[in-house]
Amino acid sequence: MQHDVAVLIGRFQPFHNAHAALLAQALDVAPRVIVLLGSAHAARNAKNPFNWEERAAMVRCTLDEETRARVSFLPMRDRWDDARWAAQALEAVQREAGVTARVALVGHIKDASSQYLKRFPSWDFIPVPAQGEIDATSLRRIWFEGEDEAVNYALLSPLLPPAVLRYLQGWAVLPHFARLREEHLTIEENKRIWGTGPFVTVDALVKASGKVLLIRRGRAPGKGLWALPGGFLDGRERVQQGAIRELREETGLALSDAALEAALAGVIVFDHPDRSLRGRTITHVHFFDLGNLAPPEVAGGDDAAEAHWVPLEALAAMEGEFFEDHFNILNHFLAITH
Numbered sequence: 001m002q003h004d005v006a007v008l009i010g011r012f013q014p015f016h017n018a019h020a021a022l023l024a025q026a027l028d029v030a031p032r033v034i035v036l037l038g039s040a041h042a043a044r045n046a047k048n049p050f051n052w053e054e055r056a057a058m059v060r061c062t063l064d065e066e067t068r069a070r071v072s073f074l075p076m077r078d079r080w081d082d083a084r085w086a087a088q089a090l091e092a093v094q095r096e097a098g099v100t101a102r103v104a105l106v107g108h109i110k111d112a113s114s115q116y117l118k119r120f121p122s123w124d125f126i127p128v129p130a131q132g133e134i135d136a137t138s139l140r141r142i143w144f145e146g147e148d149e150a151v152n153y154a155l156l157s158p159l160l161p162p163a164v165l166r167y168l169q170g171w172a173v174l175p176h177f178a179r180l181r182e183e184h185l186t187i188e189e190n191k192r193i194w195g196t197g198p199f200v201t202v203d204a205l206v207k208a209s210g211k212v213l214l215i216r217r218g219r220a221p222g223k224g225l226w227a228l229p230g231g232f233l234d235g236r237e238r239v240q241q242g243a244i245r246e247l248r249e250e251t252g253l254a255l256s257d258a259a260l261e262a263a264l265a266g267v268i269v270f271d272h273p274d275r276s277l278r279g280r281t282i283t284h285v286h287f288f289d290l291g292n293l294a295p296p297e298v299a300g301g302d303d304a305a306e307a308h309w310v311p312l313e314a315l316a317a318m319e320g321e322f323f324e325d326h327f328n329i330l331n332h333f334l335a336i337t338h
Helices: 017-029 052-060 082-097 112-118 136-145 149-159 162-171 175-194 239-251 257-263 316-321 326-334
Strands: 005-010 032-037 071-075 103-107 124-127 199-208 211-217 230-232 264-270 281-289 304-311
Touching (some): 005 017, 005 082, 017 103, 032 052, 032 082, 052 071, 052 162, 071 082, 082 112, 136 149, 136 175, 149 162, 199 326, 211 239, 230 239, 239 264, 239 304, 264 326
Parallel strands (some): 005 032, 005 103, 032 071, 199 281
Antiparallel strands (some): 211 304, 264 281
């Protein structure tokens, strides 16, 4: 073996036979394998139903005891910033394996979504060919959309390691499954009616006296999750007008346009193709900093079940309770995590 460690990167939602082939290749080229599990620490959704600990357990249950000892797992946040994400991955592997370790990166370049594999020039890339027509999106569709449980698992059986199939059967009796199945069906129905975009949305980040204004979503997708007040831009609106309108509709914030415009500290566009399950959704986030103003009274309205002023120091512990990339947006403006 010419490498000290092999790296495998993925979400593995769920871990299927093509992923298993990548892991087998990684185990062949190095005595140790580090699996970087993407989309970690975020709220569960129809695309990412399993948290990172569950995915690590899912992979471990396919390995024998001796092989299991050679594989370690590291969680990776979605940064929606490719350079920052790659730096985080590099740092995580160096911390685990040492800065002088000879690293092999094992992967399959499927399409544009695989370009992240080219961001590690100091690692030796070992390409693995496609392992047939299999992808996690199709597997989740079978799992969530099938009406007959026996037929579902008969379809999934040839595509998953047997231990993972049993894992899914057990997981499907947990409360998460019914909620995420409803979310998946809602998203698919929305796509059927409205298409997959691009859509233009607006969001408002309002800060006052060390607190930020958040809502709890009242509908799927993301029902019950924390989010920034916002929504889709109307046909005849400027983006700032739309952000202020959505802010008022969802929180009842009683500040004039002039007061909000004076408090505008910045506008940033978040446009990662995968930031929303609803389709290609490009949002314009308006940051209104009210300084030391006492937070005005608010109440949930329109699509928001609730509206609350949340202390900045409470946000880090809430990371796994946010809708889509809204924690990442807060982190970008407020530097919640390093």
